[in-house]
Structures are given as structure tokens and as C-alpha cells.
Amino acid sequence: MKRYQELCYTDDFMFCKVMASNPELCRRVLTLILGKKVKKVVIHGSQQAIGITAASKSIRMDVYMDDAEGTVYDLEMQSTHKPYLPKRLRYYQSMLDLNHLEKGADYGELPHTVIIFVCTFDYFKKRLPVYTFENRCAQLPELRMGDECEKIFVNPDSNREGLSEDFCAFLDYLHGRVTENRLVRELEEEVEKARAHKEWEVEYMTWKAYEMDARREGRAEGRAEGRIEGKAEGIIQSGRRHRFSDEVIVEDIVAETGCDHAQAQKILQNYDKKREAQLV
Numbered sequence: 001m002k003r004y005q006e007l008c009y010t011d012d013f014m015f016c017k018v019m020a021s022n023p024e025l026c027r028r029v030l031t032l033i034l035g036k037k038v039k040k041v042v043i044h045g046s047q048q049a050i051g052i053t054a055a056s057k058s059i060r061m062d063v064y065m066d067d068a069e070g071t072v073y074d075l076e077m078q079s080t081h082k083p084y085l086p087k088r089l090r091y092y093q094s095m096l097d098l099n100h101l102e103k104g105a106d107y108g109e110l111p112h113t114v115i116i117f118v119c120t121f122d123y124f125k126k127r128l129p130v131y132t133f134e135n136r137c138a139q140l141p142e143l144r145m146g147d148e149c150e151k152i153f154v155n156p157d158s159n160r161e162g163l164s165e166d167f168c169a170f171l172d173y174l175h176g177r178v179t180e181n182r183l184v185r186e187l188e189e190e191v192e193k194a195r196a197h198k199e200w201e202v203e204y205m206t207w208k209a210y211e212m213d214a215r216r217e218g219r220a221e222g223r224a225e226g227r228i229e230g231k232a233e234g235i236i237q238s239g240r241r242h243r244f245s246d247e248v249i250v251e252d253i254v255a256e257t258g259c260d261h262a263q264a265q266k267i268l269q270n271y272d273k274k275r276e277a278q279l280v
Contacts, residue, residue: 001208004195004200004201004204004205005195007191007194007195007204008176008191009173009174009187009188009191010077010079010120010174010176011077011079012062012077012079013204013207014191014194015062015063015077015118016062016063016077017194017197017200018187018190018191018194019043019062019063019075020043020063021190021194022190023040023041023042023043023065025186025187025190026041026043026063026065026075027039027040027041027067028183029075029170029183029187030067030073030075030116032166032167032170032183033116033118033130033152033154034114034152035130038067039067039068039069040067040068041065041066041067041068041073042065042066042067043063043064043065044064044065044066062074062075062076062077063075063076066111069112070111070112071111071112071113071114072096072100072111072112072113072114073113073114073115073116074092074096074113074114074115074116075116075118076115076116076117076118077118078117078118078119078120079119079120081121081123085117085123085153086151089115089117089151092115093113093115093149093151096113096115097110097113110148111148112148112149112150113148113149113150114150114151114152115150115151115152116152116153116154117151117152117153117154118154118174119153119154119155119156119174120156120174120175121155121156121157122155122157122158123153123155124153124155127155127157127158127159128155128158128159129154129155129156129158129159129160129163129167129171130152130153130154130155131152131153131155132150132151132152133150133151133152134149134150134151135147135149154171154174155171156171156172156174156175158171165181166181166182166183169181169183169184170183170184172184173187173188228257228258228259228263228267229267231256231257232253232256232257232259232264232267232268232271233267233271235249235252235253235256236249236253236267236268236271239252246265246268249268250264250265250268253267253268
């Protein structure tokens, strides 16, 4: 576990705080990645959870915002090379759409969405600085579907030919190299400010302590009882001590045991009922 003072821009917690607390700086990063000017952005939250049904897998977006033209952005930091990133992005897109379209609304009300994964590695191994995906016809690649969904991967391990000085400096920054570039210096200054933010430090330490506690107790319970319920109960006990919401606890049960959300919620409900019975 990293100490809070060791966090850098590419650590998920720090990335969320820096981007969400400075909309203008976030807008400039978007402009750089997209290669076109983005007007004023309104940030709706960081680490914002979206869940449509109790049985469905919820998502937690790093930085969720829209611009003056109504385009919705989800900006994600991805510093770990996990499998199935494209399918994860596909699920994020579906959840964004479901979250925006109210029952009975017309499909035309769906906004233009852009999901951006800022990676610290080259997922596709083609050395492009930016991979932009949209739906096109297989037979006529020049024919766009027009569903206004864009998915973007940023890659610092790219060929730099033809890139601007700002973009090269930003890509270097994703590998921890701080240059005298104006944007990079401002990003690093925001990171330094965030490191001095005591409330955020407490938030980070509480969250990390919970994660480590939940995993440790979950593994111990799982070894002792040899079943999902035993491992899940360790996670629940830690979550209750740290006063985390049921949604967060359920998400961690799913992540640590591999069970689905319906089973995780049932385990949590049964645990609470058992505890209530013991207190009577």
C-alpha cells in the first residue's frame, strides 16, 4: 500500500482528486487528448457509482462530466494492465446510456458520450498515442453508424512523430517524468496541493485500510470455512467497522469471491439477520 504522500498523478485516487477539483485543468487535458477545443466542463463527481438494478454490476467512474455542448465524458485512469478492458468499456457505455434515458423517453435524447481510458501502457501494441473507436460498417468503413459513442485509449508508449510538445510532455508525465511544460507543471502543482490536503489523506487511508482489512479477513474466513460465505463475512465485518455503505461492501464481496451481485446481497442480508438475532 502506498503512503498518501507517495501518490502521483497516475494513482487512481490522486487522479480523481486532481481532475475533479480543477475543472479548467481537466478541460485542458480533454482538449489535448481529443485534439479539439472543449468548452467549459461541468464535473458531476469523482468515483461516482452507477447501478441500475440490485442484481446488476454497478460501475464507479473516476471523473464524470459534461461540456457546454451536452457531450458526456467519463475520464478513467488505468495504470494496471487488466484483461478485458474493451469489454469493461462496453459495459461502462451501457450503464451510462441506461443512467441517462428515463423510462418512456425517446432514444434521441441519449447524449453524445466519450469514454476515455488514460493508460500507462500500450494495450493494443500498435504504438498509437491515441486509439479512437466508433461504430462503423464492416463493408463500408467510411459509413459511420452515427450512435455518437466514442471510446478512447491514451498510450504513453507510442510513436511520438507529429505530436505536439504539450502532448509529448503529457505522455512523459504518465510515466512519472515531470518537465517544465506548462500543463505538466500545473498538473504536478495540483498533485502537490492534494498531498497537503489532510481530509483527502484521511479519506485515502480509511479506504485503503478498509480494503486491506477486508481482504485479510476475507482470506482468513475463506481458509477457515472453505466457502464463499465465510470469505464474504470477513469483508462484511470490516466494512461495518469502517461504516461503508452496503453498495461498497457488496462490490467488494463480488470482487473478492467471484460471486454475482444477487448472491453477494443475499449473503449480506443473511449476515445482518444473523447479527440481529444474536443481539435479541
